[in-house]
Amino acid sequence: MQNEQALIDPNDLESIVRKLSFLEESNSALISIQNKLDRLSRFQSEKLLSYDVQHILQTWLVRFRELVKIEVCSVFLVEEGGIEFIHEISEPEELAPDIQKEVEAQIALGNFGQAISNGAPLNVRTEVFRKESNRSLNIMIAPLSNMERIIGAAAIVFEEDKEFIRQQTLKLLHVLVDFFALSLENAYLYDDLKSAYFYTIKAITNSIEARDPYTRGHSGRVAQFSKVIATELDWGKDRIALIDWGGMLHDVGKIGIPDFILNKPTKLTADEYRQIQLHPSIGAQIVKDISFLTSSTPYIFEHHERFDGKGYPTGLGEKDISIEGRLLAVADSFDAMTSDRPYRKALRAEDALDELLRNEGTQFDPEVVQAFRRAWMSGKIKISW
């Protein structure tokens, strides 16, 4: 009997009850997946700032852990043109030998090969892993590849337990592994790019030094000294890397200086001297458009400035000169003094140090000189004749 004043339609009630029943029962399962997705999406929005392969591997292992109860997660890498899959990293580390044994067993069974040649992840029971513990564990073997080749494989050993929502979890795992491979690929490309630049620049530096034998190895040594001073000043890894580049490249501008000026054994004319003084700005010009080297431009530009402002090209003084520029100035001068030149013989290291100290506050920043002195005293500065 329809009651006109009924607040609830009997038909509706049934579907409402059904809906409630459904929500209640699948609640825990959904919450579980929801949490995992939440955590994963937070990871995705974090821009991966590092192109450091180690860092990437670590980060991704953490992400996989968000998804499944992993026993161990490992990455094996194979070099371009290489054959062997070499174990790169495992998390947790202590299980590295176990996972390697497991992978060997999977290779023998042909499962590993199937995954690689199919280019798709394979999910099988583990063969040797934790067999004593009577737990049933799965291993997912996923090939990692970029556009051109297989770069390695990920091996993830996980356990299915009551929280494991099978199909969805496996699908998500597959998707994650794909992203992971992309990250790795990016990092390797970046590495390759850096290498390419490095070797190009090294080639330029070598060619300069080939023309001017008295300065052979000079850039390398300046880079070394710079790193020692920077370490003494407690600089972070990234800044030390930049000063390393700065040292390698500080004289790259000399490629614009004619031979006869560079190698002149006698005193330079004013005009010739002016030409030499162009090399910091030529160097800065060369470097400023190379993206990962842009930040080292000022150091190259400023390595001939003086603390008292009487340097070149701009005549900056004291703190107006970048600390890196002030540091390079010390390193550069020290090596110049301790090397044979066309116009004079090398000084002894102790005498060169004395020169630095004598010129504290004028040519050189006292802070940098003192750091150099400390490094010298603790034997960190090495000269090889």
Next chain:
Amino acid sequence: MGILNVNDITVGMVLAKAAMNKNGTVILGPGSTLTDKHITSFKTWGVTEVDIQGIDSDQLLKEAMDALSSDVVESIEKELGELFPSVEANPVMEEIYKIVKKMHLKQAVNQTSGATDAVTKDS
């Protein structure tokens, strides 16, 4: 020269042709003498068969059979002979026959030596 399954090759064999997986990735060139490492590499990359110089799979089966008593071998051959129709000129059926025979022989070898065969009995 014969095409052998990757599970049947041993150290010292020489490749007649390059070893490739289904994607055409060459793992090892022809003329190479196989080492343990090579064989593992084949399995790693999904190479399932290779062309070996101077040996063929019939010969291998023969060697396996020599390891057993003639009674055992005879009974296996009789059983399989009844089960399988004539498989000449049919490469697929021939391959199936070979694999089944190999599995039977292996099982017989394991039984006589007392080892347990992971493929058949115990889990």
Next chain:
Amino acid sequence: MPSQKIHRIINSMGELPTLPTIYMKLSHLLNESEPSIKTISGIISEDLAIAAMVLKIVNSAAYGFRNKIGDLQHAIVILGLKEIRNLVLASSIYKIVKEFESSSAFNMQEFWKHSIGCATLARVLAETTHLKSPEDVFTAGLLHDIGKLIHAGHLHEEFDAVMADVAETGSQMSKSEKKILGFDHAQTGGALADKWGLPRETVNMITHHHLSYTPNALTKEMAAIHIGNTLCIALGLGSGGEKRVPLINQNAWEILGLRLSDLEYVMQRSSKLFEDSVSIMDFE
């Protein structure tokens, strides 16, 4: 086409094993947008034997869950409706098979093992060649020889004659059946599957698992069942009454696209999985 004839025969048989209604009900539920898990587990529990079997399988080593899954609702949430439905099917077939009596020529336990063997091989073939749903192929594999049960149960005399003919001549059962009955167990099985309302693809996989001729629409899945069946007989996993290994249809081999060199891997892997399955679902 004898299919009309077979349908008539099937319809006249009466008291045919029915695929338990729970499977049919579950199939319908799959199409609904918000199937209540309570309803699903209620349906399965209508047949206690099947509910028990499903839980037994879920808790077995094949699934490897660490903590025992004590209730059906939980199993449904974790595995998903599709997989549960396949488990229900397997349990249902098992139940049907158990109701038949073994004869001297035809042993039920061996028949059951042969069905599992074929299903396993077909699934591994499907996985290795990247087919869309290996689980559906597995299901069809379990059902492929169901026609033999019908013949054994409802056409005793003819069935005995068929088995005698096979023993004497060494021919395939299908050939003897055609001689004696006018149709074979693949067609019977297909007709039954059709009557049960199973999907068209499944019906086709069952009807054409012999491939004595190549039908127009030969799919990879059908090829997988056909080849799986041959491999199962060759490996001797259980027995469906065949005395000889049937030849593989060349077209089927080509359509499936498996490499010859992958056969060994498929056969080894399947043998192993077979041992696992049989240990869970063995005859008590």
